[in-house]
Amino acid sequence: MPGSEPARTRKIPLTHKFDAIVLGAGAAGLMCAIEAGKRGRRVAVLERAGRVGKKILISGGGRCNFTNLYCQPENFISHNPHFAKSALARYTPSHFIAWVEKHRIPYHEKKLGQLFCDRSAQDIVTLLECECRAAAVQLFLNTAIDEVRHDSGFVVRAGETEFRAPALVVATGGLSIPKMGATAFGYEVARQFGLAIRPPRPALVPLVLGAEDRGRYCDLAGVSADVVASFGKHRFHEQMLITHRGLSGPAILQISSYWNPPQPIMIDLAPQRNVTASLLDLNSPRTLATARAAFRQVLASRLADRWSELHAPANWTNSALRALEQHAHQWAITPVDTEGYDKAEVTAGGVDTDELSAKTMESRRLRGLFFIGEVVDVTGHLGGFNFQWAWASGACAGWAL
Numbered sequence: 001m002p003g004s005e006p007a008r009t010r011k012i013p014l015t016h017k018f019d020a021i022v023l024g025a026g027a028a029g030l031m032c033a034i035e036a037g038k039r040g041r042r043v044a045v046l047e048r049a050g051r052v053g054k055k056i057l058i059s060g061g062g063r064c065n066f067t068n069l070y071c072q073p074e075n076f077i078s079h080n081p082h083f084a085k086s087a088l089a090r091y092t093p094s095h096f097i098a099w100v101e102k103h104r105i106p107y108h109e110k111k112l113g114q115l116f117c118d119r120s121a122q123d124i125v126t127l128l129e130c131e132c133r134a135a136a137v138q139l140f141l142n143t144a145i146d147e148v149r150h151d152s153g154f155v156v157r158a159g160e161t162e163f164r165a166p167a168l169v170v171a172t173g174g175l176s177i178p179k180m181g182a183t184a185f186g187y188e189v190a191r192q193f194g195l196a197i198r199p200p201r202p203a204l205v206p207l208v209l210g211a212e213d214r215g216r217y218c219d220l221a222g223v224s225a226d227v228v229a230s231f232g233k234h235r236f237h238e239q240m241l242i243t244h245r246g247l248s249g250p251a252i253l254q255i256s257s258y259w260n261p262p263q264p265i266m267i268d269l270a271p272q273r274n275v276t277a278s279l280l281d282l283n284s285p286r287t288l289a290t291a292r293a294a295f296r297q298v299l300a301s302r303l304a305d306r307w308s309e310l311h312a313p314a315n316w317t318n319s320a321l322r323a324l325e326q327h328a329h330q331w332a333i334t335p336v337d338t339e340g341y342d343k344a345e346v347t348a349g350g351v352d353t354d355e356l357s358a359k360t361m362e363s364r365r366l367r368g369l370f371f372i373g374e375v376v377d378v379t380g381h382l383g384g385f386n387f388q389w390a391w392a393s394g395a396c397a398g399w400a401l
């Protein structure tokens, strides 16, 4: 035929047929593949990187905070706060802990129900690899996907290789840590099939202060304080850390997920403490020096000195002292930005949960198309909740394949 390639040179794609194709070998994708494999499904996991679970390896400071004993729907942020309930109830922290114990992985509770490996996050990756082998999951590493299409089923093309299956699970994560290969791929597949996306934004991320506040506080980089950080009705009693560009530490990372610029966040520098009580004593001198000393009782001395100097009242009347006390508990500070996806632990927003079944994570528009893990508009608090969401959403999709 004129214009067509000679049959000799035409490349015929190598086609692999499976019951399900999972895109992304992170926490959610591996869990989904294992659960489906255990039920006899032939599953392929396609991963762009040269190894599985790269983010697991760097998580929790290298020890992977793999779940949280006190996991509740309230620990998750989503446009629909009810969406995560079903999956979280069906696959609970004790399911994952049972696996960890079966594989004899030593672990401990660090604080607030946060479970970490004693040795290294590699233990969790080894567990998942071992379960993949047992469930006969086929892993295709270094597999860059060129195209996803849907005809009678799903077709995924990677170079000269085609993968075909009646079900496709997108588990390619969010945008955080682009250095590790994070891309918008999952959102693009969602858009391709007409699913709505809630705008992605960096979450669990340090906050950047404006030039004036940086000049006031950031030479104290490295100083931390026990605070309550709040935004609206959301409050976190944890550590805050001053950085070279702004604020970080668990309290700030948590509140960053709720922060709505350009509004201020509120910081209680002395939770449940009365800082100025000693100054109200009639026999006590009321000076900047005694105020500094009072603040040193509750804050690191450099921060105590700086904060009391910057916020010293014009006079030392009872009402001025009461205002100073209130200010210390409701210090409003306005970040100008976040440190962005380079430093964000997770991406909030993502595939709109209205598009998905809360029980199975399957698209309501297109049968056989699933989204799980961080690519979905469900974001956990700091403390092992994001992995719990990855395990739970992955397992629910795996049970439905």
Ligand SMILES: Cc1cc2nc3c(=O)[nH]c(=O)nc-3n(C[C@H](O)[C@H](O)[C@H](O)COP(=O)(O)OP(=O)(O)OC[C@H]3O[C@@H](n4cnc5c(N)ncnc54)[C@H](O)[C@@H]3O)c2cc1C
Residues within 6 Å of the ligand: 023, 024, 025, 026, 027, 028, 029, 046, 047, 048, 049, 052, 053, 054, 055, 056, 058, 059, 060, 061, 064, 065, 066, 067, 143, 144, 145, 171, 172, 173, 174, 176, 177, 181, 182, 183, 185, 344, 345, 346, 372, 373, 374, 375, 383, 384, 385, 386, 387, 388, 390
């Ligand atoms: C520094 C850091 C520390 C963290 N620590 C914790 C913690 O201790 N506890 C906790 O609960 N959460 C933690 N998190 C969050 C947690 O890692 C994520 O929420 C979780 O990994 C999300 O799992 P996922 O499977 O949805 O996505 P990911 O783990 O991001 O996996 C997605 C996979 O898809 C692959 N991929 C992407 N695009 C393509 C493509 N086009 N084709 C093929 N493959 C592709 C990626 O290479 C990756 O392997 C941390 C995050 C960071 C960045």
